[in-house]
Amino acid sequence: MFVGLSLDQAPPFRSPLKFFLTAPIFAMIAGIFALFSQTLDIHSSNMIATIHLITIGYMVMIIFGALQQMLPVVAGAVIPKAKLTANITYTSLVVGLLAFSMAFFMYEKILFFTAATFLFFALLYFVSIALYQLAKVANKSYIVIGMIVSLSFFILAFLIGVHLIIAHATSNISELHYSFALIHYHAVFFGFIFILIVSITFQVVPMFWVADAFKQIEQKGIIISTSLVLILYFINILFSLGLDSLYQVIMSILVLYFVLITVKKLRTRRRKLKDISVYFYMTSMIFLALGIVYWLIFSFIELPIEPLAILLGIGFVVSLMNGMLYKIVPFLTWFHLNSKGLFDIPTMRDMIPLSKMQQQYFIHLNSVILLVLGFYFGIDIIIYTAVILFIISNILFFINIYTAAQVYLKREN
Amino acid sequence: MLKELELDTRELEAPEPIDMVMNALSQLDNSTYIKMIHRMEPKMLYINLDKNNLHYKARIQNETVYIYIWNDTFEKLSLLEDILCL
Numbered sequence: 001m002f003v004g005l006s007l008d009q010a011p012p013f014r015s016p017l018k019f020f021l022t023a024p025i026f027a028m029i030a031g032i033f034a035l036f037s038q039t040l041d042i043h044s045s046n047m048i049a050t051i052h053l054i055t056i057g058y059m060v061m062i063i064f065g066a067l068q069q070m071l072p073v074v075a076g077a078v079i080p081k082a083k084l085t086a087n088i089t090y091t092s093l094v095v096g097l098l099a100f101s102m103a104f105f106m107y108e109k110i111l112f113f114t115a116a117t118f119l120f121f122a123l124l125y126f127v128s129i130a131l132y133q134l135a136k137v138a139n140k141s142y143i144v145i146g147m148i149v150s151l152s153f154f155i156l157a158f159l160i161g162v163h164l165i166i167a168h169a170t171s172n173i174s175e176l177h178y179s180f181a182l183i184h185y186h187a188v189f190f191g192f193i194f195i196l197i198v199s200i201t202f203q204v205v206p207m208f209w210v211a212d213a214f215k216q217i218e219q220k221g222i223i224i225s226t227s228l229v230l231i232l233y234f235i236n237i238l239f240s241l242g243l244d245s246l247y248q249v250i251m252s253i254l255v256l257y258f259v260l261i262t263v264k265k266l267r268t269r270r271r272k273l274k275d276i277s278v279y280f281y282m283t284s285m286i287f288l289a290l291g292i293v294y295w296l297i298f299s300f301i302e303l304p305i306e307p308l309a310i311l312l313g314i315g316f317v318v319s320l321m322n323g324m325l326y327k328i329v330p331f332l333t334w335f336h337l338n339s340k341g342l343f344d345i346p347t348m349r350d351m352i353p354l355s356k357m358q359q360q361y362f363i364h365l366n367s368v369i370l371l372v373l374g375f376y377f378g379i380d381i382i383i384y385t386a387v388i389l390f391i392i393s394n395i396l397f398f399i400n401i402y403t404a405a406q407v408y409l410k411r412e413n
Numbered sequence: 414m415l416k417e418l419e420l421d422t423r424e425l426e427a428p429e430p431i432d433m434v435m436n437a438l439s440q441l442d443n444s445t446y447i448k449m450i451h452r453m454e455p456k457m458l459y460i461n462l463d464k465n466n467l468h469y470k471a472r473i474q475n476e477t478v479y480i481y482i483w484n485d486t487f488e489k490l491s492l493l494e495d496i497l498c499l
Contacts, residue, residue: 010457072456072457072460073456073457074456075456076456076457076459076460141454203453206452206453207426207427207453208426208427209426210424210425210426210452212452213452213453213476215476216476270424271424271426331427331428334428335428338428338432338435348428
């Protein structure tokens with residue numbers, strides 16, 4: 001007789017959870033770094049630390065947690081020895097990030113070395129395992145292909161990043177240094193983050209919001225075209241073919257097409273219940289579109305670069321991850337309670353109070369808008385206000401997802 | 414007589430489809446099979462069907478997924494095979 005969902009191929013409850021709960025803590029630390037920064041110049045040491053605390057401490061932390069949970073759902077694949085792999089990755093990431101933060105604070109070479117070693121190990125270790133498991137999937141859907149492509153771009157970006165760091169450290173700056181840096185940025189954003197988000201969106205939008213499934217032609221079109229355009233761009237950079245504007249236009253069309261079909265699916269979803277995760281997803285898509293338009297204008301008119309980073313980094317990526325975790329964590333809780341054969345499980349909607357999520361959403365939205373305006377007009381008081389809102393938003397975000405996790409933790413035994 | 418238990422989960426959000434099917438599994442017998450209709454392939458359901466030693470076959474038509482599920486005691490497999498065109 002059936003006694004509950006099988007946990008054979010699902011990660012233990014705490015494995016992805018600790019990644020999800022740690023992410024907002026690093027976002028708070030990033031905010032504190034920015035608050036105490038002497039300057040808001042994007043190239044200053046405190047701001048570099050802030051940026052990496054968000055990209056690695058928040059974004060990568062959530063991506064790694066989500067991958068552990070998504071692989072069985074998307075591909076029927078799973079990270080082997082899930083608990084051990086999660087613990088090794090998590091510990092290395094946390095030690096690396098703490099050393100990284102302290103390194104910028106204390107300017108100790110040993111801390112930079114420690115940070116680089118632990119982060120290098122954590123990133124390459126987990127991505128290699130995930131990539132190997134995905135490669136083994138027999139009938140690969142475009143979602144699986146997208147995830148493989150994304151993680152491959154991550155490895156490329158990572159190796160180029162290592163080269164750039166070594167070049168800096170040894171003052172051995174070659175003629176191709178700037179070209180490699182450009183490839184690094186584009187491989188990270190479009191290759192790794194954008195393609196991964198696209199692939200996960202194809203899975204979660206129909207799954208969680210009862211929207212129409214993305215057509216095969218849409219999935220194939222966006223994933224394959226983005227990958228090809230990106231590879232051609234890298235060739236263009238290395239051989240100085242001068243096709244940068246063409247690349248920007250084609251990439252922008254692809255991104256805007258993705259925004260358009262995603263917004264359309266969400267707007268025409270069949271169950272139009274009030275859902276804060278939809279607010280976050282829609283907000284994320286709007287900021288992605290605004291960011292891409294800003295990027296296009298940026299190449300023709302002299303504009304500050306910081307609003308571009310805010311629109312794409314916080315407006316697009318952080319908003320999306322925020323909304324996605326409001327679905328993923330309750331799903332994780334529900335799944336593990338169900339596997340225990342319990343019958344009085346609350347629904348996913350009942351696990352986090354709607355009003356609390358809504359409150360956090362508006363604080364987050366205001367922080368993004370104020371960050372963009374503050375950096376665009378160069379008004380420090382607006383930026384600092386936005387940073388405080390960003391910290392508050394992440395405190396509330398932590399409390400909200402912990403509330404969902406507690407539903408399981410209270411009944412664990 | 415062949416009995417079909419149709420579960421149309423196209424209008425349900427995760428995790429309701431898998432929950433609905435798992436709750437219906439106890440109704441499978443020597444003449445009853447489940448026909449699940451879904452918007453997408455439920456990979457996690459497949460893992461759980463395997464775990465419970467159940468048999469299934471998925472067909473995709475017009476972007477809709479039809480999953481047929483039966484157990485070891487099912488005696489009308491030839492009739493079901495005609496439906497599935499196996």
